[in-house]
Amino acid sequence: MSNENIEAQVVELDNLHEHREIVTFMRRSSPLNTSQKSALEQYRDLILEYPVGDLRQHFEHPERPLTVEIGFGMGRSLVLMAKANPERNFVGIEVHIPGIAQCVYEAGMAGVNNLRVLDADAIQVLKEMPDNSINCVQLYFPDPWQKKRHFKRRFVAHERMQLVEQKLEMGGTFHSATDWEPYAEWMLDVLDNRPNLENLAGKGNSYPRPDWRPQTKFERRGIEEGHKINDFIFKKIN
Numbered sequence: 001m002s003n004e005n006i007e008a009q010v011v012e013l014d015n016l017h018e019h020r021e022i023v024t025f026m027r028r029s030s031p032l033n034t035s036q037k038s039a040l041e042q043y044r045d046l047i048l049e050y051p052v053g054d055l056r057q058h059f060e061h062p063e064r065p066l067t068v069e070i071g072f073g074m075g076r077s078l079v080l081m082a083k084a085n086p087e088r089n090f091v092g093i094e095v096h097i098p099g100i101a102q103c104v105y106e107a108g109m110a111g112v113n114n115l116r117v118l119d120a121d122a123i124q125v126l127k128e129m130p131d132n133s134i135n136c137v138q139l140y141f142p143d144p145w146q147k148k149r150h151f152k153r154r155f156v157a158h159e160r161m162q163l164v165e166q167k168l169e170m171g172g173t174f175h176s177a178t179d180w181e182p183y184a185e186w187m188l189d190v191l192d193n194r195p196n197l198e199n200l201a202g203k204g205n206s207y208p209r210p211d212w213r214p215q216t217k218f219e220r221r222g223i224e225e226g227h228k229i230n231d232f233i234f235k236k237i238n
């Protein structure tokens, strides 16, 4: 190979490295069961196609307050929340297809129609939203990325929180929960140092577990392993 060619390849690699986005998830491929397969077809009206633009436009009542859940897993707690709060609109974002299928299956069976889901990176979806348009962003039991070299993938980080804050309405909230103590400390350290956010439990504190937040699959697992659950609710104040 000529020197010129090698040089061109190195430049290409550098560019690739520079532009590669750090994502907060790993796509896992697992098979769908029969009801999940048919749910993707039967309840396809509940599934949005990326790119989606302003999420509010996909609801019969776009003026209602919008909750966006990032990484809902299998979605049961999201369906229960949507059912319990018919006066709000809910959008769940997940990259795990069996989770999308299970969530629409349960939403469809429960007759919930104030909930939409989509398969996408939540970061990209948030970027498409108008500023000050979301009433609540929820992030329950996000991947803790336990190894130091993976810390950059943790969702709660200053650059990602800046985007979340930009998209929240004034007075809107960011609600997270984790069963991983080191991530809880990390979250507090990031969130308590965001000038645009107010810790509703007071600086340095976690929020008492709200009984309106249904238990999630990963929360149940954490409890079974003897982990403490920490909730954090922060309000946008600037």
Ligand SMILES: C[S@@+](CC[C@H](N)C(=O)[O-])C[C@H]1O[C@@H](n2cnc3c(N)ncnc32)[C@H](O)[C@@H]1O
Pocket (backbone or CB within 6 Å): 024, 025, 026, 070, 071, 072, 073, 074, 093, 094, 095, 096, 099, 120, 121, 122, 123, 140, 141, 142, 143, 144, 155, 216, 217, 218, 219
């Ligand atoms: C540890 S699981 C928790 C699932 C669920 N919230 C629970 O508590 O059972 C985290 C989920 O977040 C999803 N996730 C992580 N980053 C995401 C992103 N940027 N956009 C969409 N989903 C994401 C992953 O695919 C995974 O299913």
